[in-house]
Amino acid sequence: MFKYQVLKQHRHSSARLGQITTPHGTIDTPAFMPVGTLATVKALSPEDLELCGAQVILGNTYHLYLRPGHEIIRSLGGLHRFMNWNKPILTDSGGFQVFSLNQLNKVTEEGVTFKSHIDGSTHFFSPEQAMTVQQALGADIIMTFDEPMPYPAGKTDIATSLTLSTRWARRCKAVHREETQALFGIVQGGMFKDLRAQSVKQITDIGFSGYAIGGLSVGEDIETMHDIAAYTAPLLPREKPRYLMGVGTPQDLLAASGMGIDMFDCVMPTRNARNGSLFTNQGKVNIRNNRHKADASALDPACECYTCRNYSRAYLRHLFMADEILALRLNSIHNIAFYQNLMRNIRNAIREDIPFDPAWAGLNVKENETGEG
Amino acid sequence: MFKYQVLKQHRHSSARLGQITTPHGTIDTPAFMPVGTLATVKALSPEDLELCGAQVILGNTYHLYLRPGHEIIRSLGGLHRFMNWNKPILTDSGGFQVFSLNQLNKVTEEGVTFKSHIDGSTHFFSPEQAMTVQQALGADIIMTFDEPMPYPAGKTDIATSLTLSTRWARRCKAVHREETQALFGIVQGGMFKDLRAQSVKQITDIGFSGYAIGGLSVGEDIETMHDIAAYTAPLLPREKPRYLMGVGTPQDLLAASGMGIDMFDCVMPTRNARNGSLFTNQGKVNIRNNRHKADASALDPACECYTCRNYSRAYLRHLFMADEILALRLNSIHNIAFYQNLMRNIRNAIREDIPFDPAWAGLNVKENETGEG
DSSP states (O other): OEEEEEEEEEESSSSSEEEEETTTTTEEEEEEEEEEESSSSOOOOHHHHHHTOOOOEEOHHHHHHHOOHHHHHHHHHHHHHHTTOOOOEEOOHHHHHHTTOOOOEEEEEEEEEEOTTTOOOOEEEOOHHHHHHHEEEEEEEOOOOOOOOOOOOOOHHHHHHHHHHHHHHHHHHHHHHTTTTTEEEEOOOOOOOOHHHHHHHHHHHHHHHEEESOOOOSSSHHHHHHHHHHHHGSSSSTTSSSETTOOOHHHHHHHHHHHTTOOOSSSSSHHHTTTEEEEETTTEETTTTGGOOOOOOOOTTTTOHHHHOOOEEEEEEEEHHHTOEEEEEEEEHHHHHHHHHHHHHHHHHHHHHHOOGGGGOSSSOOOOOOOOO | OOOOEEEEEEESSEEEEEEEEEEEEEEEEEEEEOTTTTTTTTTHHHHHHHTHHHTOOOHHHHHHTTTHHHHHHHTTTTTHHHHHHHHHHOOOOHHHHHHHOTTTTTTTTTTTEEOOEEEEEEEOOOHHHHHHHHHHTOSSSSOOOOOOSSSSSHHHHHHHHHHHHHHHHHHHHHHHHOTOOOOOEOOTTTTTHHHHHHHHHHHHOOOEEEEESSSOSSSOOHHHHHHHHHHHGGOOOTSSSSSTTOOOOOOHHEEEEEEEOEEEEOOOHHHHHTTTTEEEEEEETTTGGGGGGGSSOOTTOOOHHHHHOOOOOOHHHHHTTTTTTHHHHHHHHHHHHHHHHHHHHHHHHOOOOOOOOOGGTSSSOOOOOOOOO
16 A cells, blocks of 8 residues: 655755555655644644645554543544544654653663653553554554653663664564554664664665654754754665654755655644744744734735735734634644645646755745744 | 514414515515624624525624624625624624623713723713714614613613613614615613613604514523513504514523524523533534534434534544534534524425424434533
């Protein structure tokens, strides 16, 4: 059921235009996946997401395992039906949250013991358990369970962790039975190029339907992140989709697409939206700013999203200042639409052999407002 | 531009089927108006409201005067355009909030001095100022500025206040110039029938496009409220719309429609929705209840709203327990749709001369759950 095709190579960069086929439809790549942590992309309905141009969303295995529980979601027909989203879904393995939301996790060869960030109850995740949970959720693309490392970490620690992640990836592959789910492996190796190359070798030797670059955007500076991504991407097989996990800003997406990355996910557009920080073709807008108070113009005149077609900056500011719920939805619609427009521009550019334009990422800045972001 | 027509009298009650014509379209009566306090019905978009069947919404003059300010709304083309709602709007006069949200208001013959509940700044509202603000907002139906009285209050106080409200109503009428806005007068008189009759006489002598019954649902028991409404409604001219302000429960709407009331507004459906308390044809549902945890069925199988067509009780419970923003929208859509369905049933019953059925108000209770409500 799962297929990936490179349709065209970009003349001006390593970017490639592609298409992923899944049981729930196709994904044009490079693609951005809005994050639907708890079986909802915060503040948005499935129809909102479709109208914004989203073709695939991400669900968080760790969060759904704790609430409402994967067995409940399975009994209700899986995640697609549960949340009324009939297009492709990718679930992460839960590894990232097990480590980042739990100070007191205990790692053994077998797996990780951790405490729920909600009620402190003790749980155990192994590669096999991560696969069981993801099979119950029923996403189109699922991820191997690995050990993300904190940043900064020493080379010896990263090297040791990397081999553990490889053994876990092998165990994931061993129990992967579901024909309708594609399993992606994850490359680790921190900020060390030789370790990245080593991880690529080990993970591609096991063989997966796609490959993710994990362990980036974890606190390192942007140059390092771009350097490691640019080094790692071409080491991955050309005929499989490449997914840069947890990245990033519009600029990151533009740059990494040019390195040959095909898939992205990030909470930034939705989280920023809920903080009033909005991406536009004229730069970042902080909608709280007093100067929008009586501004009848659209947030982004170049944008055709529901928010920009129907509401003024004055109205968006008013809703946000008054803590109105609709503010969160209108802002989120716009930011997701901005990200999807960026990806559409990138895909068009690859198709037409046009050089990437930083302006698509809002870098042609006329206005740029500080905000919590 | 404003017109009200009685289309048919109900054979089984004093209810009447009617239609109000405004510059922004028609309203079938009896009608329920969702409350859009701050230029948004909380958690809902204009499209959501239309799909729920709402034909008219209410805006709060007091709140809009403070945020974002009526002059800003005027400069942006009025409330309809500001909030992207192109159907009829009714604004209250601000009187109720000036009194209920301000302990330290000072009333003189001229008007009321009060402190903003937001920043404590001092403001003055007179009948003339209430008209100025409402003209700036540009609603289709606007209300006279009156003095709502606390409950309980002595007969002498109510009588004194009533005559002040009458003088203020006269001043509102005197400055009412806007041809495109219909002005409604408000009957006061507390729980005293003779005072209600006296107020009706004074207010109808001035003459308005419609008449509201104010000062009910302020803490009195339900029998008293129904008794006063049933006494007052038939005193009002048959050829003008009658509006029972701030009412109420589905049962209240059913009963008061039977008394010949044509218009209602209440925060109950949206506020309850945000608390997880949902109206259904099988009684009230508290969506937090554990028994909905794995329930694949619709919230209300008899309901055709977006929420009931697309989501399970299990999903609604999950969203609510996880504090997800989408929960507030899905719950609000359903509760507003329930109210609009009730009004549609009432109108059909008048048209077809069918007796009102308490089941339409969810009183045919199979399940009924306690909740904060």
